Amino acid sequence: MVIRMRHTRSHTKNRRSHHALKAPTLAVCSNCGAQHRPHHMCLDCGFYKGRQVMDLAGQKAKREARMQAKKDAISAQAESIAPTEAEAVSEAEVPETTDEKK
Numbered sequence: 001m002v003i004r005m006r007h008t009r010s011h012t013k014n015r016r017s018h019h020a021l022k023a024p025t026l027a028v029c030s031n032c033g034a035q036h037r038p039h040h041m042c043l044d045c046g047f048y049k050g051r052q053v054m055d056l057a058g059q060k061a062k063r064e065a066r067m068q069a070k071k072d073a074i075s076a077q078a079e080s081i082a083p084t085e086a087e088a089v090s091e092a093e094v095p096e097t098t099d100e101k102k
């Protein structure tokens with residue numbers, strides 16, 4: 001309904017009396033006990049109606065393995081970019097240690 005005339009405070013408040021937000025209703029997962037939307041898969045363990053419908057733990061492990069591989073590749077790349085500095089430092093350190101041993 002379009003309001004085109006001046007409206008009183010009480011009419012405004014009456015209209016806004018239906019604007020309150022409602023808390024979402026949640027169900028408890030039968031597998032892990034976490035709360036999830038009713039008639040939806042549990043986002044914590046991937047179970048629905050007492051059986052596993054998605055391997056969320058496996059997906060998480062896969063993702064972490066992928067991220068670890070990425071980190072390893074980045075660190076290997078960083079080592080390959082600056083090997084001259086590392087070699088120079090190690091070469092400089094090696095003769096000093098040999099001198100100390102003699």
Ligand SMILES: [Zn+2]
Pocket residue numbers: 029030031032033034042043044045046047
């Ligand atoms: Zn669950």
